[in-house]
Amino acid sequence: MKDIFITPFVDMFAAPDFLLQVLWEGLVSGILYALIALGFVLIFRSSRIFNFAQGIMVVFAALTLVGFHAMGVPAWTSVALTLGVMLALAVSIERVVLRPLVGQPDIILFMATIGITLFLIGFGEIIFGGENKVMITEELGIPTDSWVLEPWGGLLILEQKDVTAVIAAAMLVVGLLAFLNYTRMGRAIRALGDDSQAALSVGISLQTIWVLVWFIAGIIALVTGIAWGARAGVSFALEVIAYKALPVLMLGGLESITGAIIGGLMIGMLEKLFEIYWGQPLLGGNTETWFAFMLALVVLLFRPQGLFGEKIIERV
Amino acid sequence: MLYRTAGQFKTSYKADQALFPIRQDAVLLAIILTFAWVIFPMTASEFAFQTLLIPILIYSLAAMGLNILTGYAGQLSLGTAAFMGVGAYACYKLIEVMDPILAILLSGVFSAGIGVIFGIPSLRIKGFYLAIATLAAQFFLVWLFEKWAWLYNYNASGAIQVPNLQTFGVYVTGPQASSVTQYYVILGIVTLMTVLCINLTRGTLGRTWKATRDMDIAAELIGINLMRSKLTAFAISSYLVGVAGALFVFMWRGAAEPNLFDIPLSFDILFIAIIGGLGSILGNYLGAILIVGLPVVLNTVPEALGLEIKSATVEHYNIMIVGALIVFFLIIEPHGLARLWALIREKLIIWPFPH
Structure with missing residues (x-):
């Protein structure tokens, strides 16, 4: 009992700097979980689809980015190209998979996204290969040093790429909330989530909105992919964070x-x-x-x- | 033409509710059973046993367990593989004290118990929330298989090895057992379970499940105890899945590591149940034939065409094609292959008239 209820807390107070380090590490991975969850929520709200493919989209976006750069494309141009690929992916998923399945039970759509996941795993492995790749962190201008702080005479290391990830995630979320609340398109997405019949009857296009939310999920996937790839490299193992x-x-x-x-x-x-x-x-x-x-x-x-x-x- | 029903009159309620209201169904089943019990065992090669017949039967049984829960009682579960693992590890401990076949049948009881525990959240949460809750079982149990050394008798590899064991003087498990013997043991168990399942789903319990699935509040109002209905579904489903897990390791794989029961296996079983058809017993077999058979076919195609492709690449193409086919089948028939067969049968009965 002592080991469960007393020792851990004694340890925490004995080394507060280590506790802070643990919390910081947790916060950084928490941000990434939150980003992936955000992709799920967006798609679920607007279409009731439980999108299992969000995790593989993260991997796919990161691999595409690294792949473009390996072909000699400058870093930020690769980002733009990757966004183009994610848009194409969103359009084709909507066309090929979702449109024929409109109105089916939730579980069928859920299974379809698992089908998409498998397809993307196979497709990605064939095109990019299965080995672990290095994210192009420096080329994108992300600082890779770390700040060493000394709270209470201890040691706390903040990696600058993690700080960048936290800031980028926060900006993404603020931007997304602004988009959803203050633009016509964003409001259309929310309308579709609230009542799809009413939204359709005032002339909101289901197809356009679905492509849009899948594309936004793709952008979120790319940001997540860059942030996580900078920490752990890019490979299909990333999928498990989904x-x-x-x-x-x-x-x-x-x-x-x-x-x-x-x-x-x-x-x-x-x-x-x-x-x-x-x-x-x-x-x-x-x-x-x-x-x-x-x-x-x-x-x-x-x-x-x-x-x-x-x-x-x-x-x- | 083949399915002409003229002359088959039903003069009592009993006849109307019979298992085979149309005689041709019974004949068809008899033919299939003859193939399964007599012709396949006599003609199949070792390769056919190990890559097709045995895995198809085992996967069908696991999918049948999942189908009871998801298709009949409406509770989506993503933790099937973990319950298979419980069955396999329970069996590993049980064979030390009893006959292997008895151990396999009894191992399901343990997974049923664990299944009920993880089924308790279903009383409060539904749909996708419940599906994620069953993932808790998936990840926790696989972690437990790895960390709890007692389960694999403290051996250094952390894996379980199936020993050579006899029933009535015949080797049934381990490397010395012949494929034919194992096939008959599996076929016997799977046939028995199928008959049980068909009757369960036709009876009171099955109707209770279907009522729960279709509209739980209405079911509660007509006096169905939802807790009992959901938990029996979890128990019986996990029992079948656990037996399938024990067969999976002891009659087919021969050895198991904890990560064998990871989430891809759960998804395989879910594919079988959904592509086969939720709420159907026949569908599990059709789905298993497709999901187990497809990679075998895909593996032989490049060779037949004389193409030289690395096996890793073939593996990736397989994943891709299976993914695409899942989407394809969902689009052409969301209710699964069993529904496709039902439509064909319907058409055959009224043939040559279109309606």
């Missing part, structure tokens, strides 16, 4: 943008804390694979709509 976004969605609610962000940060930090102070000493480590899910499960038992989800009202 699973991390799922408990974030459970915790934050499938429809809430704020929920996705706060849920992501919470899960990022809590799972790091649990892993360092409880998981490694007591359970043999690697608890990060399931902790977030268990946390979300327990929360949902008491708040079935998630922390920020809309209250589900049952009708008979």
